[in-house]
Amino acid sequence: MTEWRSLLTKASESVQEVADRVYAGDARGQSLGIGASGDRTLVADKEAENAIVASLADVDDVSILSEEMGESGPRDSRFVAVLDPIDGSSNFGRGVPFYCVSIAIADGRRMADTKFALVRNLGSGDVYYA
Helix, strand or coil, X not given: CCCHXXXXXXXXXXXXXXXXXXXXXXXXXXXXXXXXXXXXXXXXXXXXXXXXXXXXXXXXXXXXEECCCEEECCCCCCEEEEEEEEECHHHHHHCXXXXXXXXXXXXXXXXXXXXXXXXXXCCCCCEEEC
């Protein structure tokens, strides 16, 4: 059985590293176009998403639903990881330090099936679990 708390904590730490690097650099507000949700995707959104996907790569029976890329992985997976890699992208792009990473794990295809969730405030580093 997957230990979600540990796995998602490590994933969120990877996102923290990405966010800190991009926030301090020249690409903070750089857009890559429009993501699956219809919102613009920043460099930080995509790099944060890549970090989370890499963290979940070795987990069996999980698909991903992300604001940036949409759905990925087998539709018949038992678990669905629902993520917003940089929740508050507009703030991030403008240099306002109020943004986070949000990740939920559902044991099924409905949000009502959510079994574990993590939010990391990327401005302060505070982590919240549910």
